[in-house]
Amino acid sequence: MAEWVRIVLAVVIVSVLIGLFILSYILNKRTPEPEGCRKASEECIGCAITGCGRNPVNHPEQNSKEEGKK
Amino acid sequence: MNILVIALAAIITNNVVLSRFLGVCPLLGVSKKTENAIGMSLALIFVVVMSGILSYGFFHLVLAPLGLEYLELTSFILIIAVFVQFVEMFLKKYVQGLYNALGIYLPLITTNCVVLLVALENITLGFNFLEMVVYSIAVPVGFMMVIVAFSIIRTRIDGDKRLPTPFKGNAIALIVVALMALAFAGFGGIV
Numbered sequence: 001m002a003e004w005v006r007i008v009l010a011v012v013i014v015s016v017l018i019g020l021f022i023l024s025y026i027l028n029k030r031t032p033e034p035e036g037c038r039k040a041s042e043e044c045i046g047c048a049i050t051g052c053g054r055n056p057v058n059h060p061e062q063n064s065k066e067e068g069k070k
Numbered sequence: 071m072n073i074l075v076i077a078l079a080a081i082i083t084n085n086v087v088l089s090r091f092l093g094v095c096p097l098l099g100v101s102k103k104t105e106n107a108i109g110m111s112l113a114l115i116f117v118v119v120m121s122g123i124l125s126y127g128f129f130h131l132v133l134a135p136l137g138l139e140y141l142e143l144t145s146f147i148l149i150i151a152v153f154v155q156f157v158e159m160f161l162k163k164y165v166q167g168l169y170n171a172l173g174i175y176l177p178l179i180t181t182n183c184v185v186l187l188v189a190l191e192n193i194t195l196g197f198n199f200l201e202m203v204v205y206s207i208a209v210p211v212g213f214m215m216v217i218v219a220f221s222i223i224r225t226r227i228d229g230d231k232r233l234p235t236p237f238k239g240n241a242i243a244l245i246v247v248a249l250m251a252l253a254f255a256g257f258g259g260i261v
Contacts, residue, residue, distance in 0.1 A: 001137065010138050017148035024155035031159045034166035 073204050076197075078260075080208035086184050087216045088247070088254040093184040097217055098243055100178065102228070107221035111214030113175040115207065117157070118188050121150045122206035125189040126199070146189045154180045184213055220246065 050057050086092050100110045125146045133139055158176045161169035179185060188209050192202045223246055227233065233242060 006137060009136055010141055013132070013138065013141060014144055014148075017145055017152065020152045021148055021155070024152050024159070028155045028159040028162075031162045033162060034169060036170070 073201065076201055077204050077208040080205055081212040081215065082254070082257045083260060085212045085216060085254055086187065086209050087213055088251040090187075091251075092187055093182055093213055094247070096178055096182050097213075097220060097247065098240060100175070101217055101221040101224050101243075104218060104221045104225060106175075107217045108214075109172055110175040110178065111210065111217055113172040114179055114182065114184065114213060115210040116172075117150075117154060117176070117179045118185050118210045119203065119206045120157075121146075121153050121185055122188050122192055122202060124153060125149050126192050126197075126202050129193050142190065142193060146186060150185050150189065151180055184209060216250065220250065 080086070084090065087094065087097055096110060100106050125142075128145060128149060129139070129142055133141055133145065154176055158169075158173060161173050161176075188206050192205060195205075197205060220243075224243060227242055227246065237245070
């Protein structure tokens with residue numbers, strides 16, 4: 001197989017995977033959480049894992065709303 | 071016999087947390103309550119096994135035949151991320167009871183380096199399919215064993231008023247992990 005074909009294939013594979021991730025992320029965000037579900041944000045306050053999507057550090061707008069309510 | 075050695079080595083002698091010091095961040099973050107530690111571990115076992123199978127299949131069916139083995143790291147990261155997103159969405163929509171129990175831990179698992187380690191080592195250690203499945207189960211089981219034991223110790227330590235202030239919180243937690251690692255070092259050489 002020619003080298004340029006392999007490069008194109010590599011780009012295609014990575015692009016498809018990135019596209020799948022974006023699609024899955026959007027679909028997941030649009031899916032509403034079931035009622036009565038445990039609220040992660042309350043349990044996650046002070047958690048050291050800031051890379052996690054649920055960590056309150058990553059949702060400053062939500063935090064400011066909750067503070068406004070209080 | 072080979073399967074048994076792989077399983078025992080992954081759970082005890084090469085324990086992913088205490089021998090290789092991976093996954094320490096979730097170990098400290100999700101060990102304050104034993105029920106959280108069990109939930110996190112069960113979700114981790116499921117994600118590691120499934121992402122291990124997916125990444126192993128992707129490598130042997132797509133990357134290796136095309137001569138694109140160098141893409142394994144990039145593609146495995148994306149496969150794990152996509153898989154976790156789809157699982158979370160599926161649980162939210164169709165299995166709400168399970169989402170209530172384990173869904174909270176799924177985003178945490180994306181950031182757990184144990185998942186990527188298993189996916190990569192399944193390839194670099196040259197496992198066949200059965201060995202890969204056993205290894206993918208054994209590594210998170212080793213993680214579960216440590217995190218559950220650690221959470222039980224931690225619940226007792228956190229409530230102890232005799233603990234000096236400078237040792238409270240993560241300080242004593244890390245000392246406990248270090249002592250557990252020393253204890254596990256005693257298993258070295260049995261497999």
